[in-house]
Amino acid sequence: MKQMKVEGGHKLSGTITISGAKNSAVALIPASILSDEPVKISNIPNISDIDAINEILNYLGAKVTRSEDYMEIDASQIENKEIPQNISTKLRASYYFMSALLGKYKKVEMYFPGGCSIGARPIDQTLKAFELLGAKVVEEDNKYTITAEKLKGANIYLDMPSVGATVNAMLVAVKSEGITTIDNAAKEPEIVSVATFLNQMGARITGAGTSTIKITGVEHLHGCFTEVIPDRIEAGTYLIAGALIGDQLTIQNMIPAHIEALTNKLSEMGYPLTIKRDSITISAIDNKKPVHIKTLGYPGFATDLQQPITALLTQCDGKSILEETIYENRFKNIPYLNQMGADIVIDGQKIVINGKTPLKGSSVTATDLRAGACMILAALIAEGTTTITAIEHVLRGYENIVEKLKSVGAKIDLEEI
Secondary structure, eight states: OEEEEEEOOOOEEEEEEOOBOHHHHHHHHHHGGGOSSOEEEEOOOOSHHHHHHHHHHHHHTOEEEEETTEEEEEOTTOOOOOBOHHHHTTOGGGHHHHHHHHHHHSEEEEEOOOOOOSSOOOOHHHHHHHHHTTOEEEEETTEEEEEOSOOBOOEEEOSSOOHHHHHHHHHHHTTSBSEEEEESOOOOHHHHHHHHHHHHTTOEEEOBTBSEEEEEOOSOOOOOEEEOOBOHHHHHHHHHHHHHHEEEEEEESSOGGGGHHHHHHHHHHTOOOEEOSSEEEEOOOSSOOOOEEEBOSTTSBOGGGHHHHHHHHTTSSEEEEEEOOSOSSOOTTHHHHHHTTOOEEEETTEEEEEEOOOOBOOEEEOOSHHHHHHHHHHHHHSBSEEEEEOTHHHHTTOTTHHHHHHHTTOEEEEEEO
16 A cells, blocks of 8 residues: 655656556557557556556456566457456456457456446447357356357447547447448547557548548558557646646647647636647646536546646636546545635535635545645645545556656655555
8 A cells, every 4th residue: 555645835847758558558558469469658657557457468368578568469369258346346448348249259258347446437339349240148147248250341329429439439330241330439549549550550540530430350460569648647647747846848749630628718717828839838827717607528627637637726826627527436635635724515416616725635535546646736735734545545546656757846755555
């Protein structure tokens, strides 16, 4: 068990380099097992979610070479066996193995995936896609057995533009006979990343990044090389840190277009931003204007940045309103922010943030990955020292977060407890 201690009030200046995207890497790695030949993936972040994904690969018998930010995966001789609950529940993205194995072998057995407790995260749209493509789904005691005599292309309409369901439908459709169309597909950059990787292996996918994706099935996928895109949520989190207490803090190795919903809100608050091709520079300002934020699928405001930006909204002059439309249980950070001195009221799926309020160091808990990021951001500006327990949630998704923040001036440490 680990906890984090943060001493507030220290300006952040210098440069933070963004790592590969967690949400891209955890989809690309399972997708690699569809290839009949070795594949190579670079810019993989060193986070615990990747360790959990790697554990499943090793369990299935894939040959994996991993060094620094690089992986070579040879899944040509894997054994398609039941993925047990003790490893499937370590992360949400384990269900990408469900679709990759179904596509490759027309059969998969595994338990319901895990992940942060941020509300209901059903996989009904994924299962709907499997069934439309010709699979039979049997669920018993949280275990899924999914089989297909033949996988055949279909027209799939997603009731909501789910990233997970879109990826899962693509992974099965690339090995299905005929043409599959996914309507109301998610448009996130991670979708484009997966589609690009599959096309590099020989798949035939068009429309990724739009609401309609078309896939023509193929029999064989070959080896290739791909690179994980920069993590837009990590970039956004550190940009918010710069907005809170930055002094010419530069976030580099990022794609500014991926976080335009955030930079637009920062501009509304009054921040001048220096945006270049692969970096943004920001400094803290006084007299920040309150804003209204509503989370939406990409290119809207990302739900994964909703909790982090709440720390910044406590420092705006006036009433801000934040509406969460994706997950119904993503306000677990609010009691801890209020404990630190914030004035936030939860109203159903909205929160009202009355600012500006000074924050004081306290003992708080990282209830999930992005809630933990919020607590770190709040701690950076709080008077005194904040202790954050259950910090393992944050280490799932932010590579070298302590080292990166220390390098720009933060007083922050991890401790064993």
